[in-house]
Amino acid sequence: xxxANTHSELDLRADGVRITRQRLAILxxxxxxxxxxxxxxxxxxxxxxxxxxxxxxxxxxxxILEKAGTVQRNEFDGAGARFELADRQHHDHLIDLDTGVVxxxxxxxxxxxxxxxxxxxxxxxxxxxxxxxxxKST
Amino acid sequence: xxxANTHSELDLRADGVRITRQRLAILxxxxxxxxxxxxxxxxxxxxxxxxxxxxxxxxxxxxILEKAGTVQRNEFDGAGARFELADRQHHDHLIDLDTGVVxxxxxxxxxxxxxxxxxxxxxxxxxxxxxxxxxKST
DNA sequence: AGCGAAATGCAAATGCTTCTCAATCTTGAT
DNA sequence: ATCAAGATTGAGAAGCATTTGCATTTCGCT
Numbered sequence: 621x622x623x624a625n626t627h628s629e630l631d632l633r634a635d636g637v638r639i640t641r642q643r644l645a646i647l648x649x650x651x652x653x654x655x656x657x658x659x660x661x662x663x664x665x666x667x668x669x670x671x672x673x674x675x676x677x678x679x680x681x682x683x684i685l686e687k688a689g690t691v692q693r694n695e696f697d698g699a700g701a702r703f704e705l706a707d708r709q710h711h712d713h714l715i716d717l718d719t720g721v722v723x724x725x726x727x728x729x730x731x732x733x734x735x736x737x738x739x740x741x742x743x744x745x746x747x748x749x750x751x752x753x754x755x756k757s758t
Numbered sequence: 759x760x761x762a763n764t765h766s767e768l769d770l771r772a773d774g775v776r777i778t779r780q781r782l783a784i785l786x787x788x789x790x791x792x793x794x795x796x797x798x799x800x801x802x803x804x805x806x807x808x809x810x811x812x813x814x815x816x817x818x819x820x821x822i823l824e825k826a827g828t829v830q831r832n833e834f835d836g837a838g839a840r841f842e843l844a845d846r847q848h849h850d851h852l853i854d855l856d857t858g859v860v861x862x863x864x865x866x867x868x869x870x871x872x873x874x875x876x877x878x879x880x881x882x883x884x885x886x887x888x889x890x891x892x893x894k895s896t
Numbered sequence: 897a898g899c900g901a902a903a904t905g906c907a908a909a910t911g912c913t914t915c916t917c918a919a920t921c922t923t924g925a926t
Numbered sequence: 927a928t929c930a931a932g933a934t935t936g937a938g939a940a941g942c943a944t945t946t947g948c949a950t951t952t953c954g955c956t
Contacts, residue, residue: 633923638921638922638923638933638934639922640921640922640933640934640935641921642934642935643934658912659912659913660912672935672936673935673936674935674936674937675913675936675937676913676914676915676935676936676937676938677934677935677936679912679913679914680914680934680935683913683914695833695835697833697887699911699912700911700912700913701912701913714875714876714879714881716881717884723879723881725875725879727871727875729871730868730871730872730875733865733867733868733871734868734888734890737852737863737865737868737890738852738890738892739895741852741861741863742894742895743852743854743861743890743892743893743894743895744892744893744894744895745890745891745892746855746891746892746893747891748888748889748890748891749835749887749888749889749891750872750886750887750888750889751886751887751888752872752875752876752881752883752886753883753884753885753886753887754876754881754882754883754884755881755882755884756880756881756882757877757880757881757882771954776901776902776903776952776953776954777953777954778902778903778904778952778953779952780903780904781903796943797943797944798943810904810905811904811905812904812905812906813905813906813944814904814905814906814907814944814945814946815903815904815905817943817944817945818903818904818945819903821945837942837943838942838943838944839943839944
């Protein structure tokens, strides 16, 4: 509710993003979600708060929020993209192959190694993508 | 041509994969390619050897070869999937954001760290995906 | 050579995402 | 508060890469 979010409505408005009823509903869904929902899930949940939200608006809003740095889009293996707020620390993902559950993790050492490797190859990294796919060990 | 390939036609036949004219053409394309071609590129090139190859067969064959472990499918950011023979050592990819060129690399240390992280989270890794997106450093 | 199963081409169908366009909102200025 | 100008929206059509249904052809074994 009263969330000291880095990407508040005020921040967004300052970025030239108009605050509409639909966008508030979508932002609300993202703030409540902890499961990296798909566009379709976001649509369903947003409609609970505002039944007028359409599919097109969900996609358009997610694209705008991604550009504004508020949302991160993840394209894991399998079906469509899954979204999350980008306001926390950078992290990578481990996807449970049995349940689809996504676990977040962060490894400065891996990031460090990535930068070293890229440098050896003569490149500067702009971004990366690291996903582990596995199953609970018994 | 005379390629001591791990995934020869003989190996494939032993795996119950029928060797058809079209599949030979597609395999040939993959053996010659060093640029991680897309399905569409593979179709075009395969047709030079056998004009009868269809789009559907390219996709079906790639799926079969992937299942047989002969082909690796890569879904980099942006457009469709890009394919390569899977007969060499496992490797990850660095994608040049300016040219689309794909550079391969391998880091045992990163793999090691990945396994450690997964273990800490209570998981066994089945596969992973590591892609670096960057630009040539000046 | 002959058979049955598997593979193929074509075209239609998918699934996710984006676009078109007329109608409706937001916002900054009055 | 009110207004005008431009941004945003809903609904459905369109896009794109990939997959599938089905009648026909081909492979691989006898």
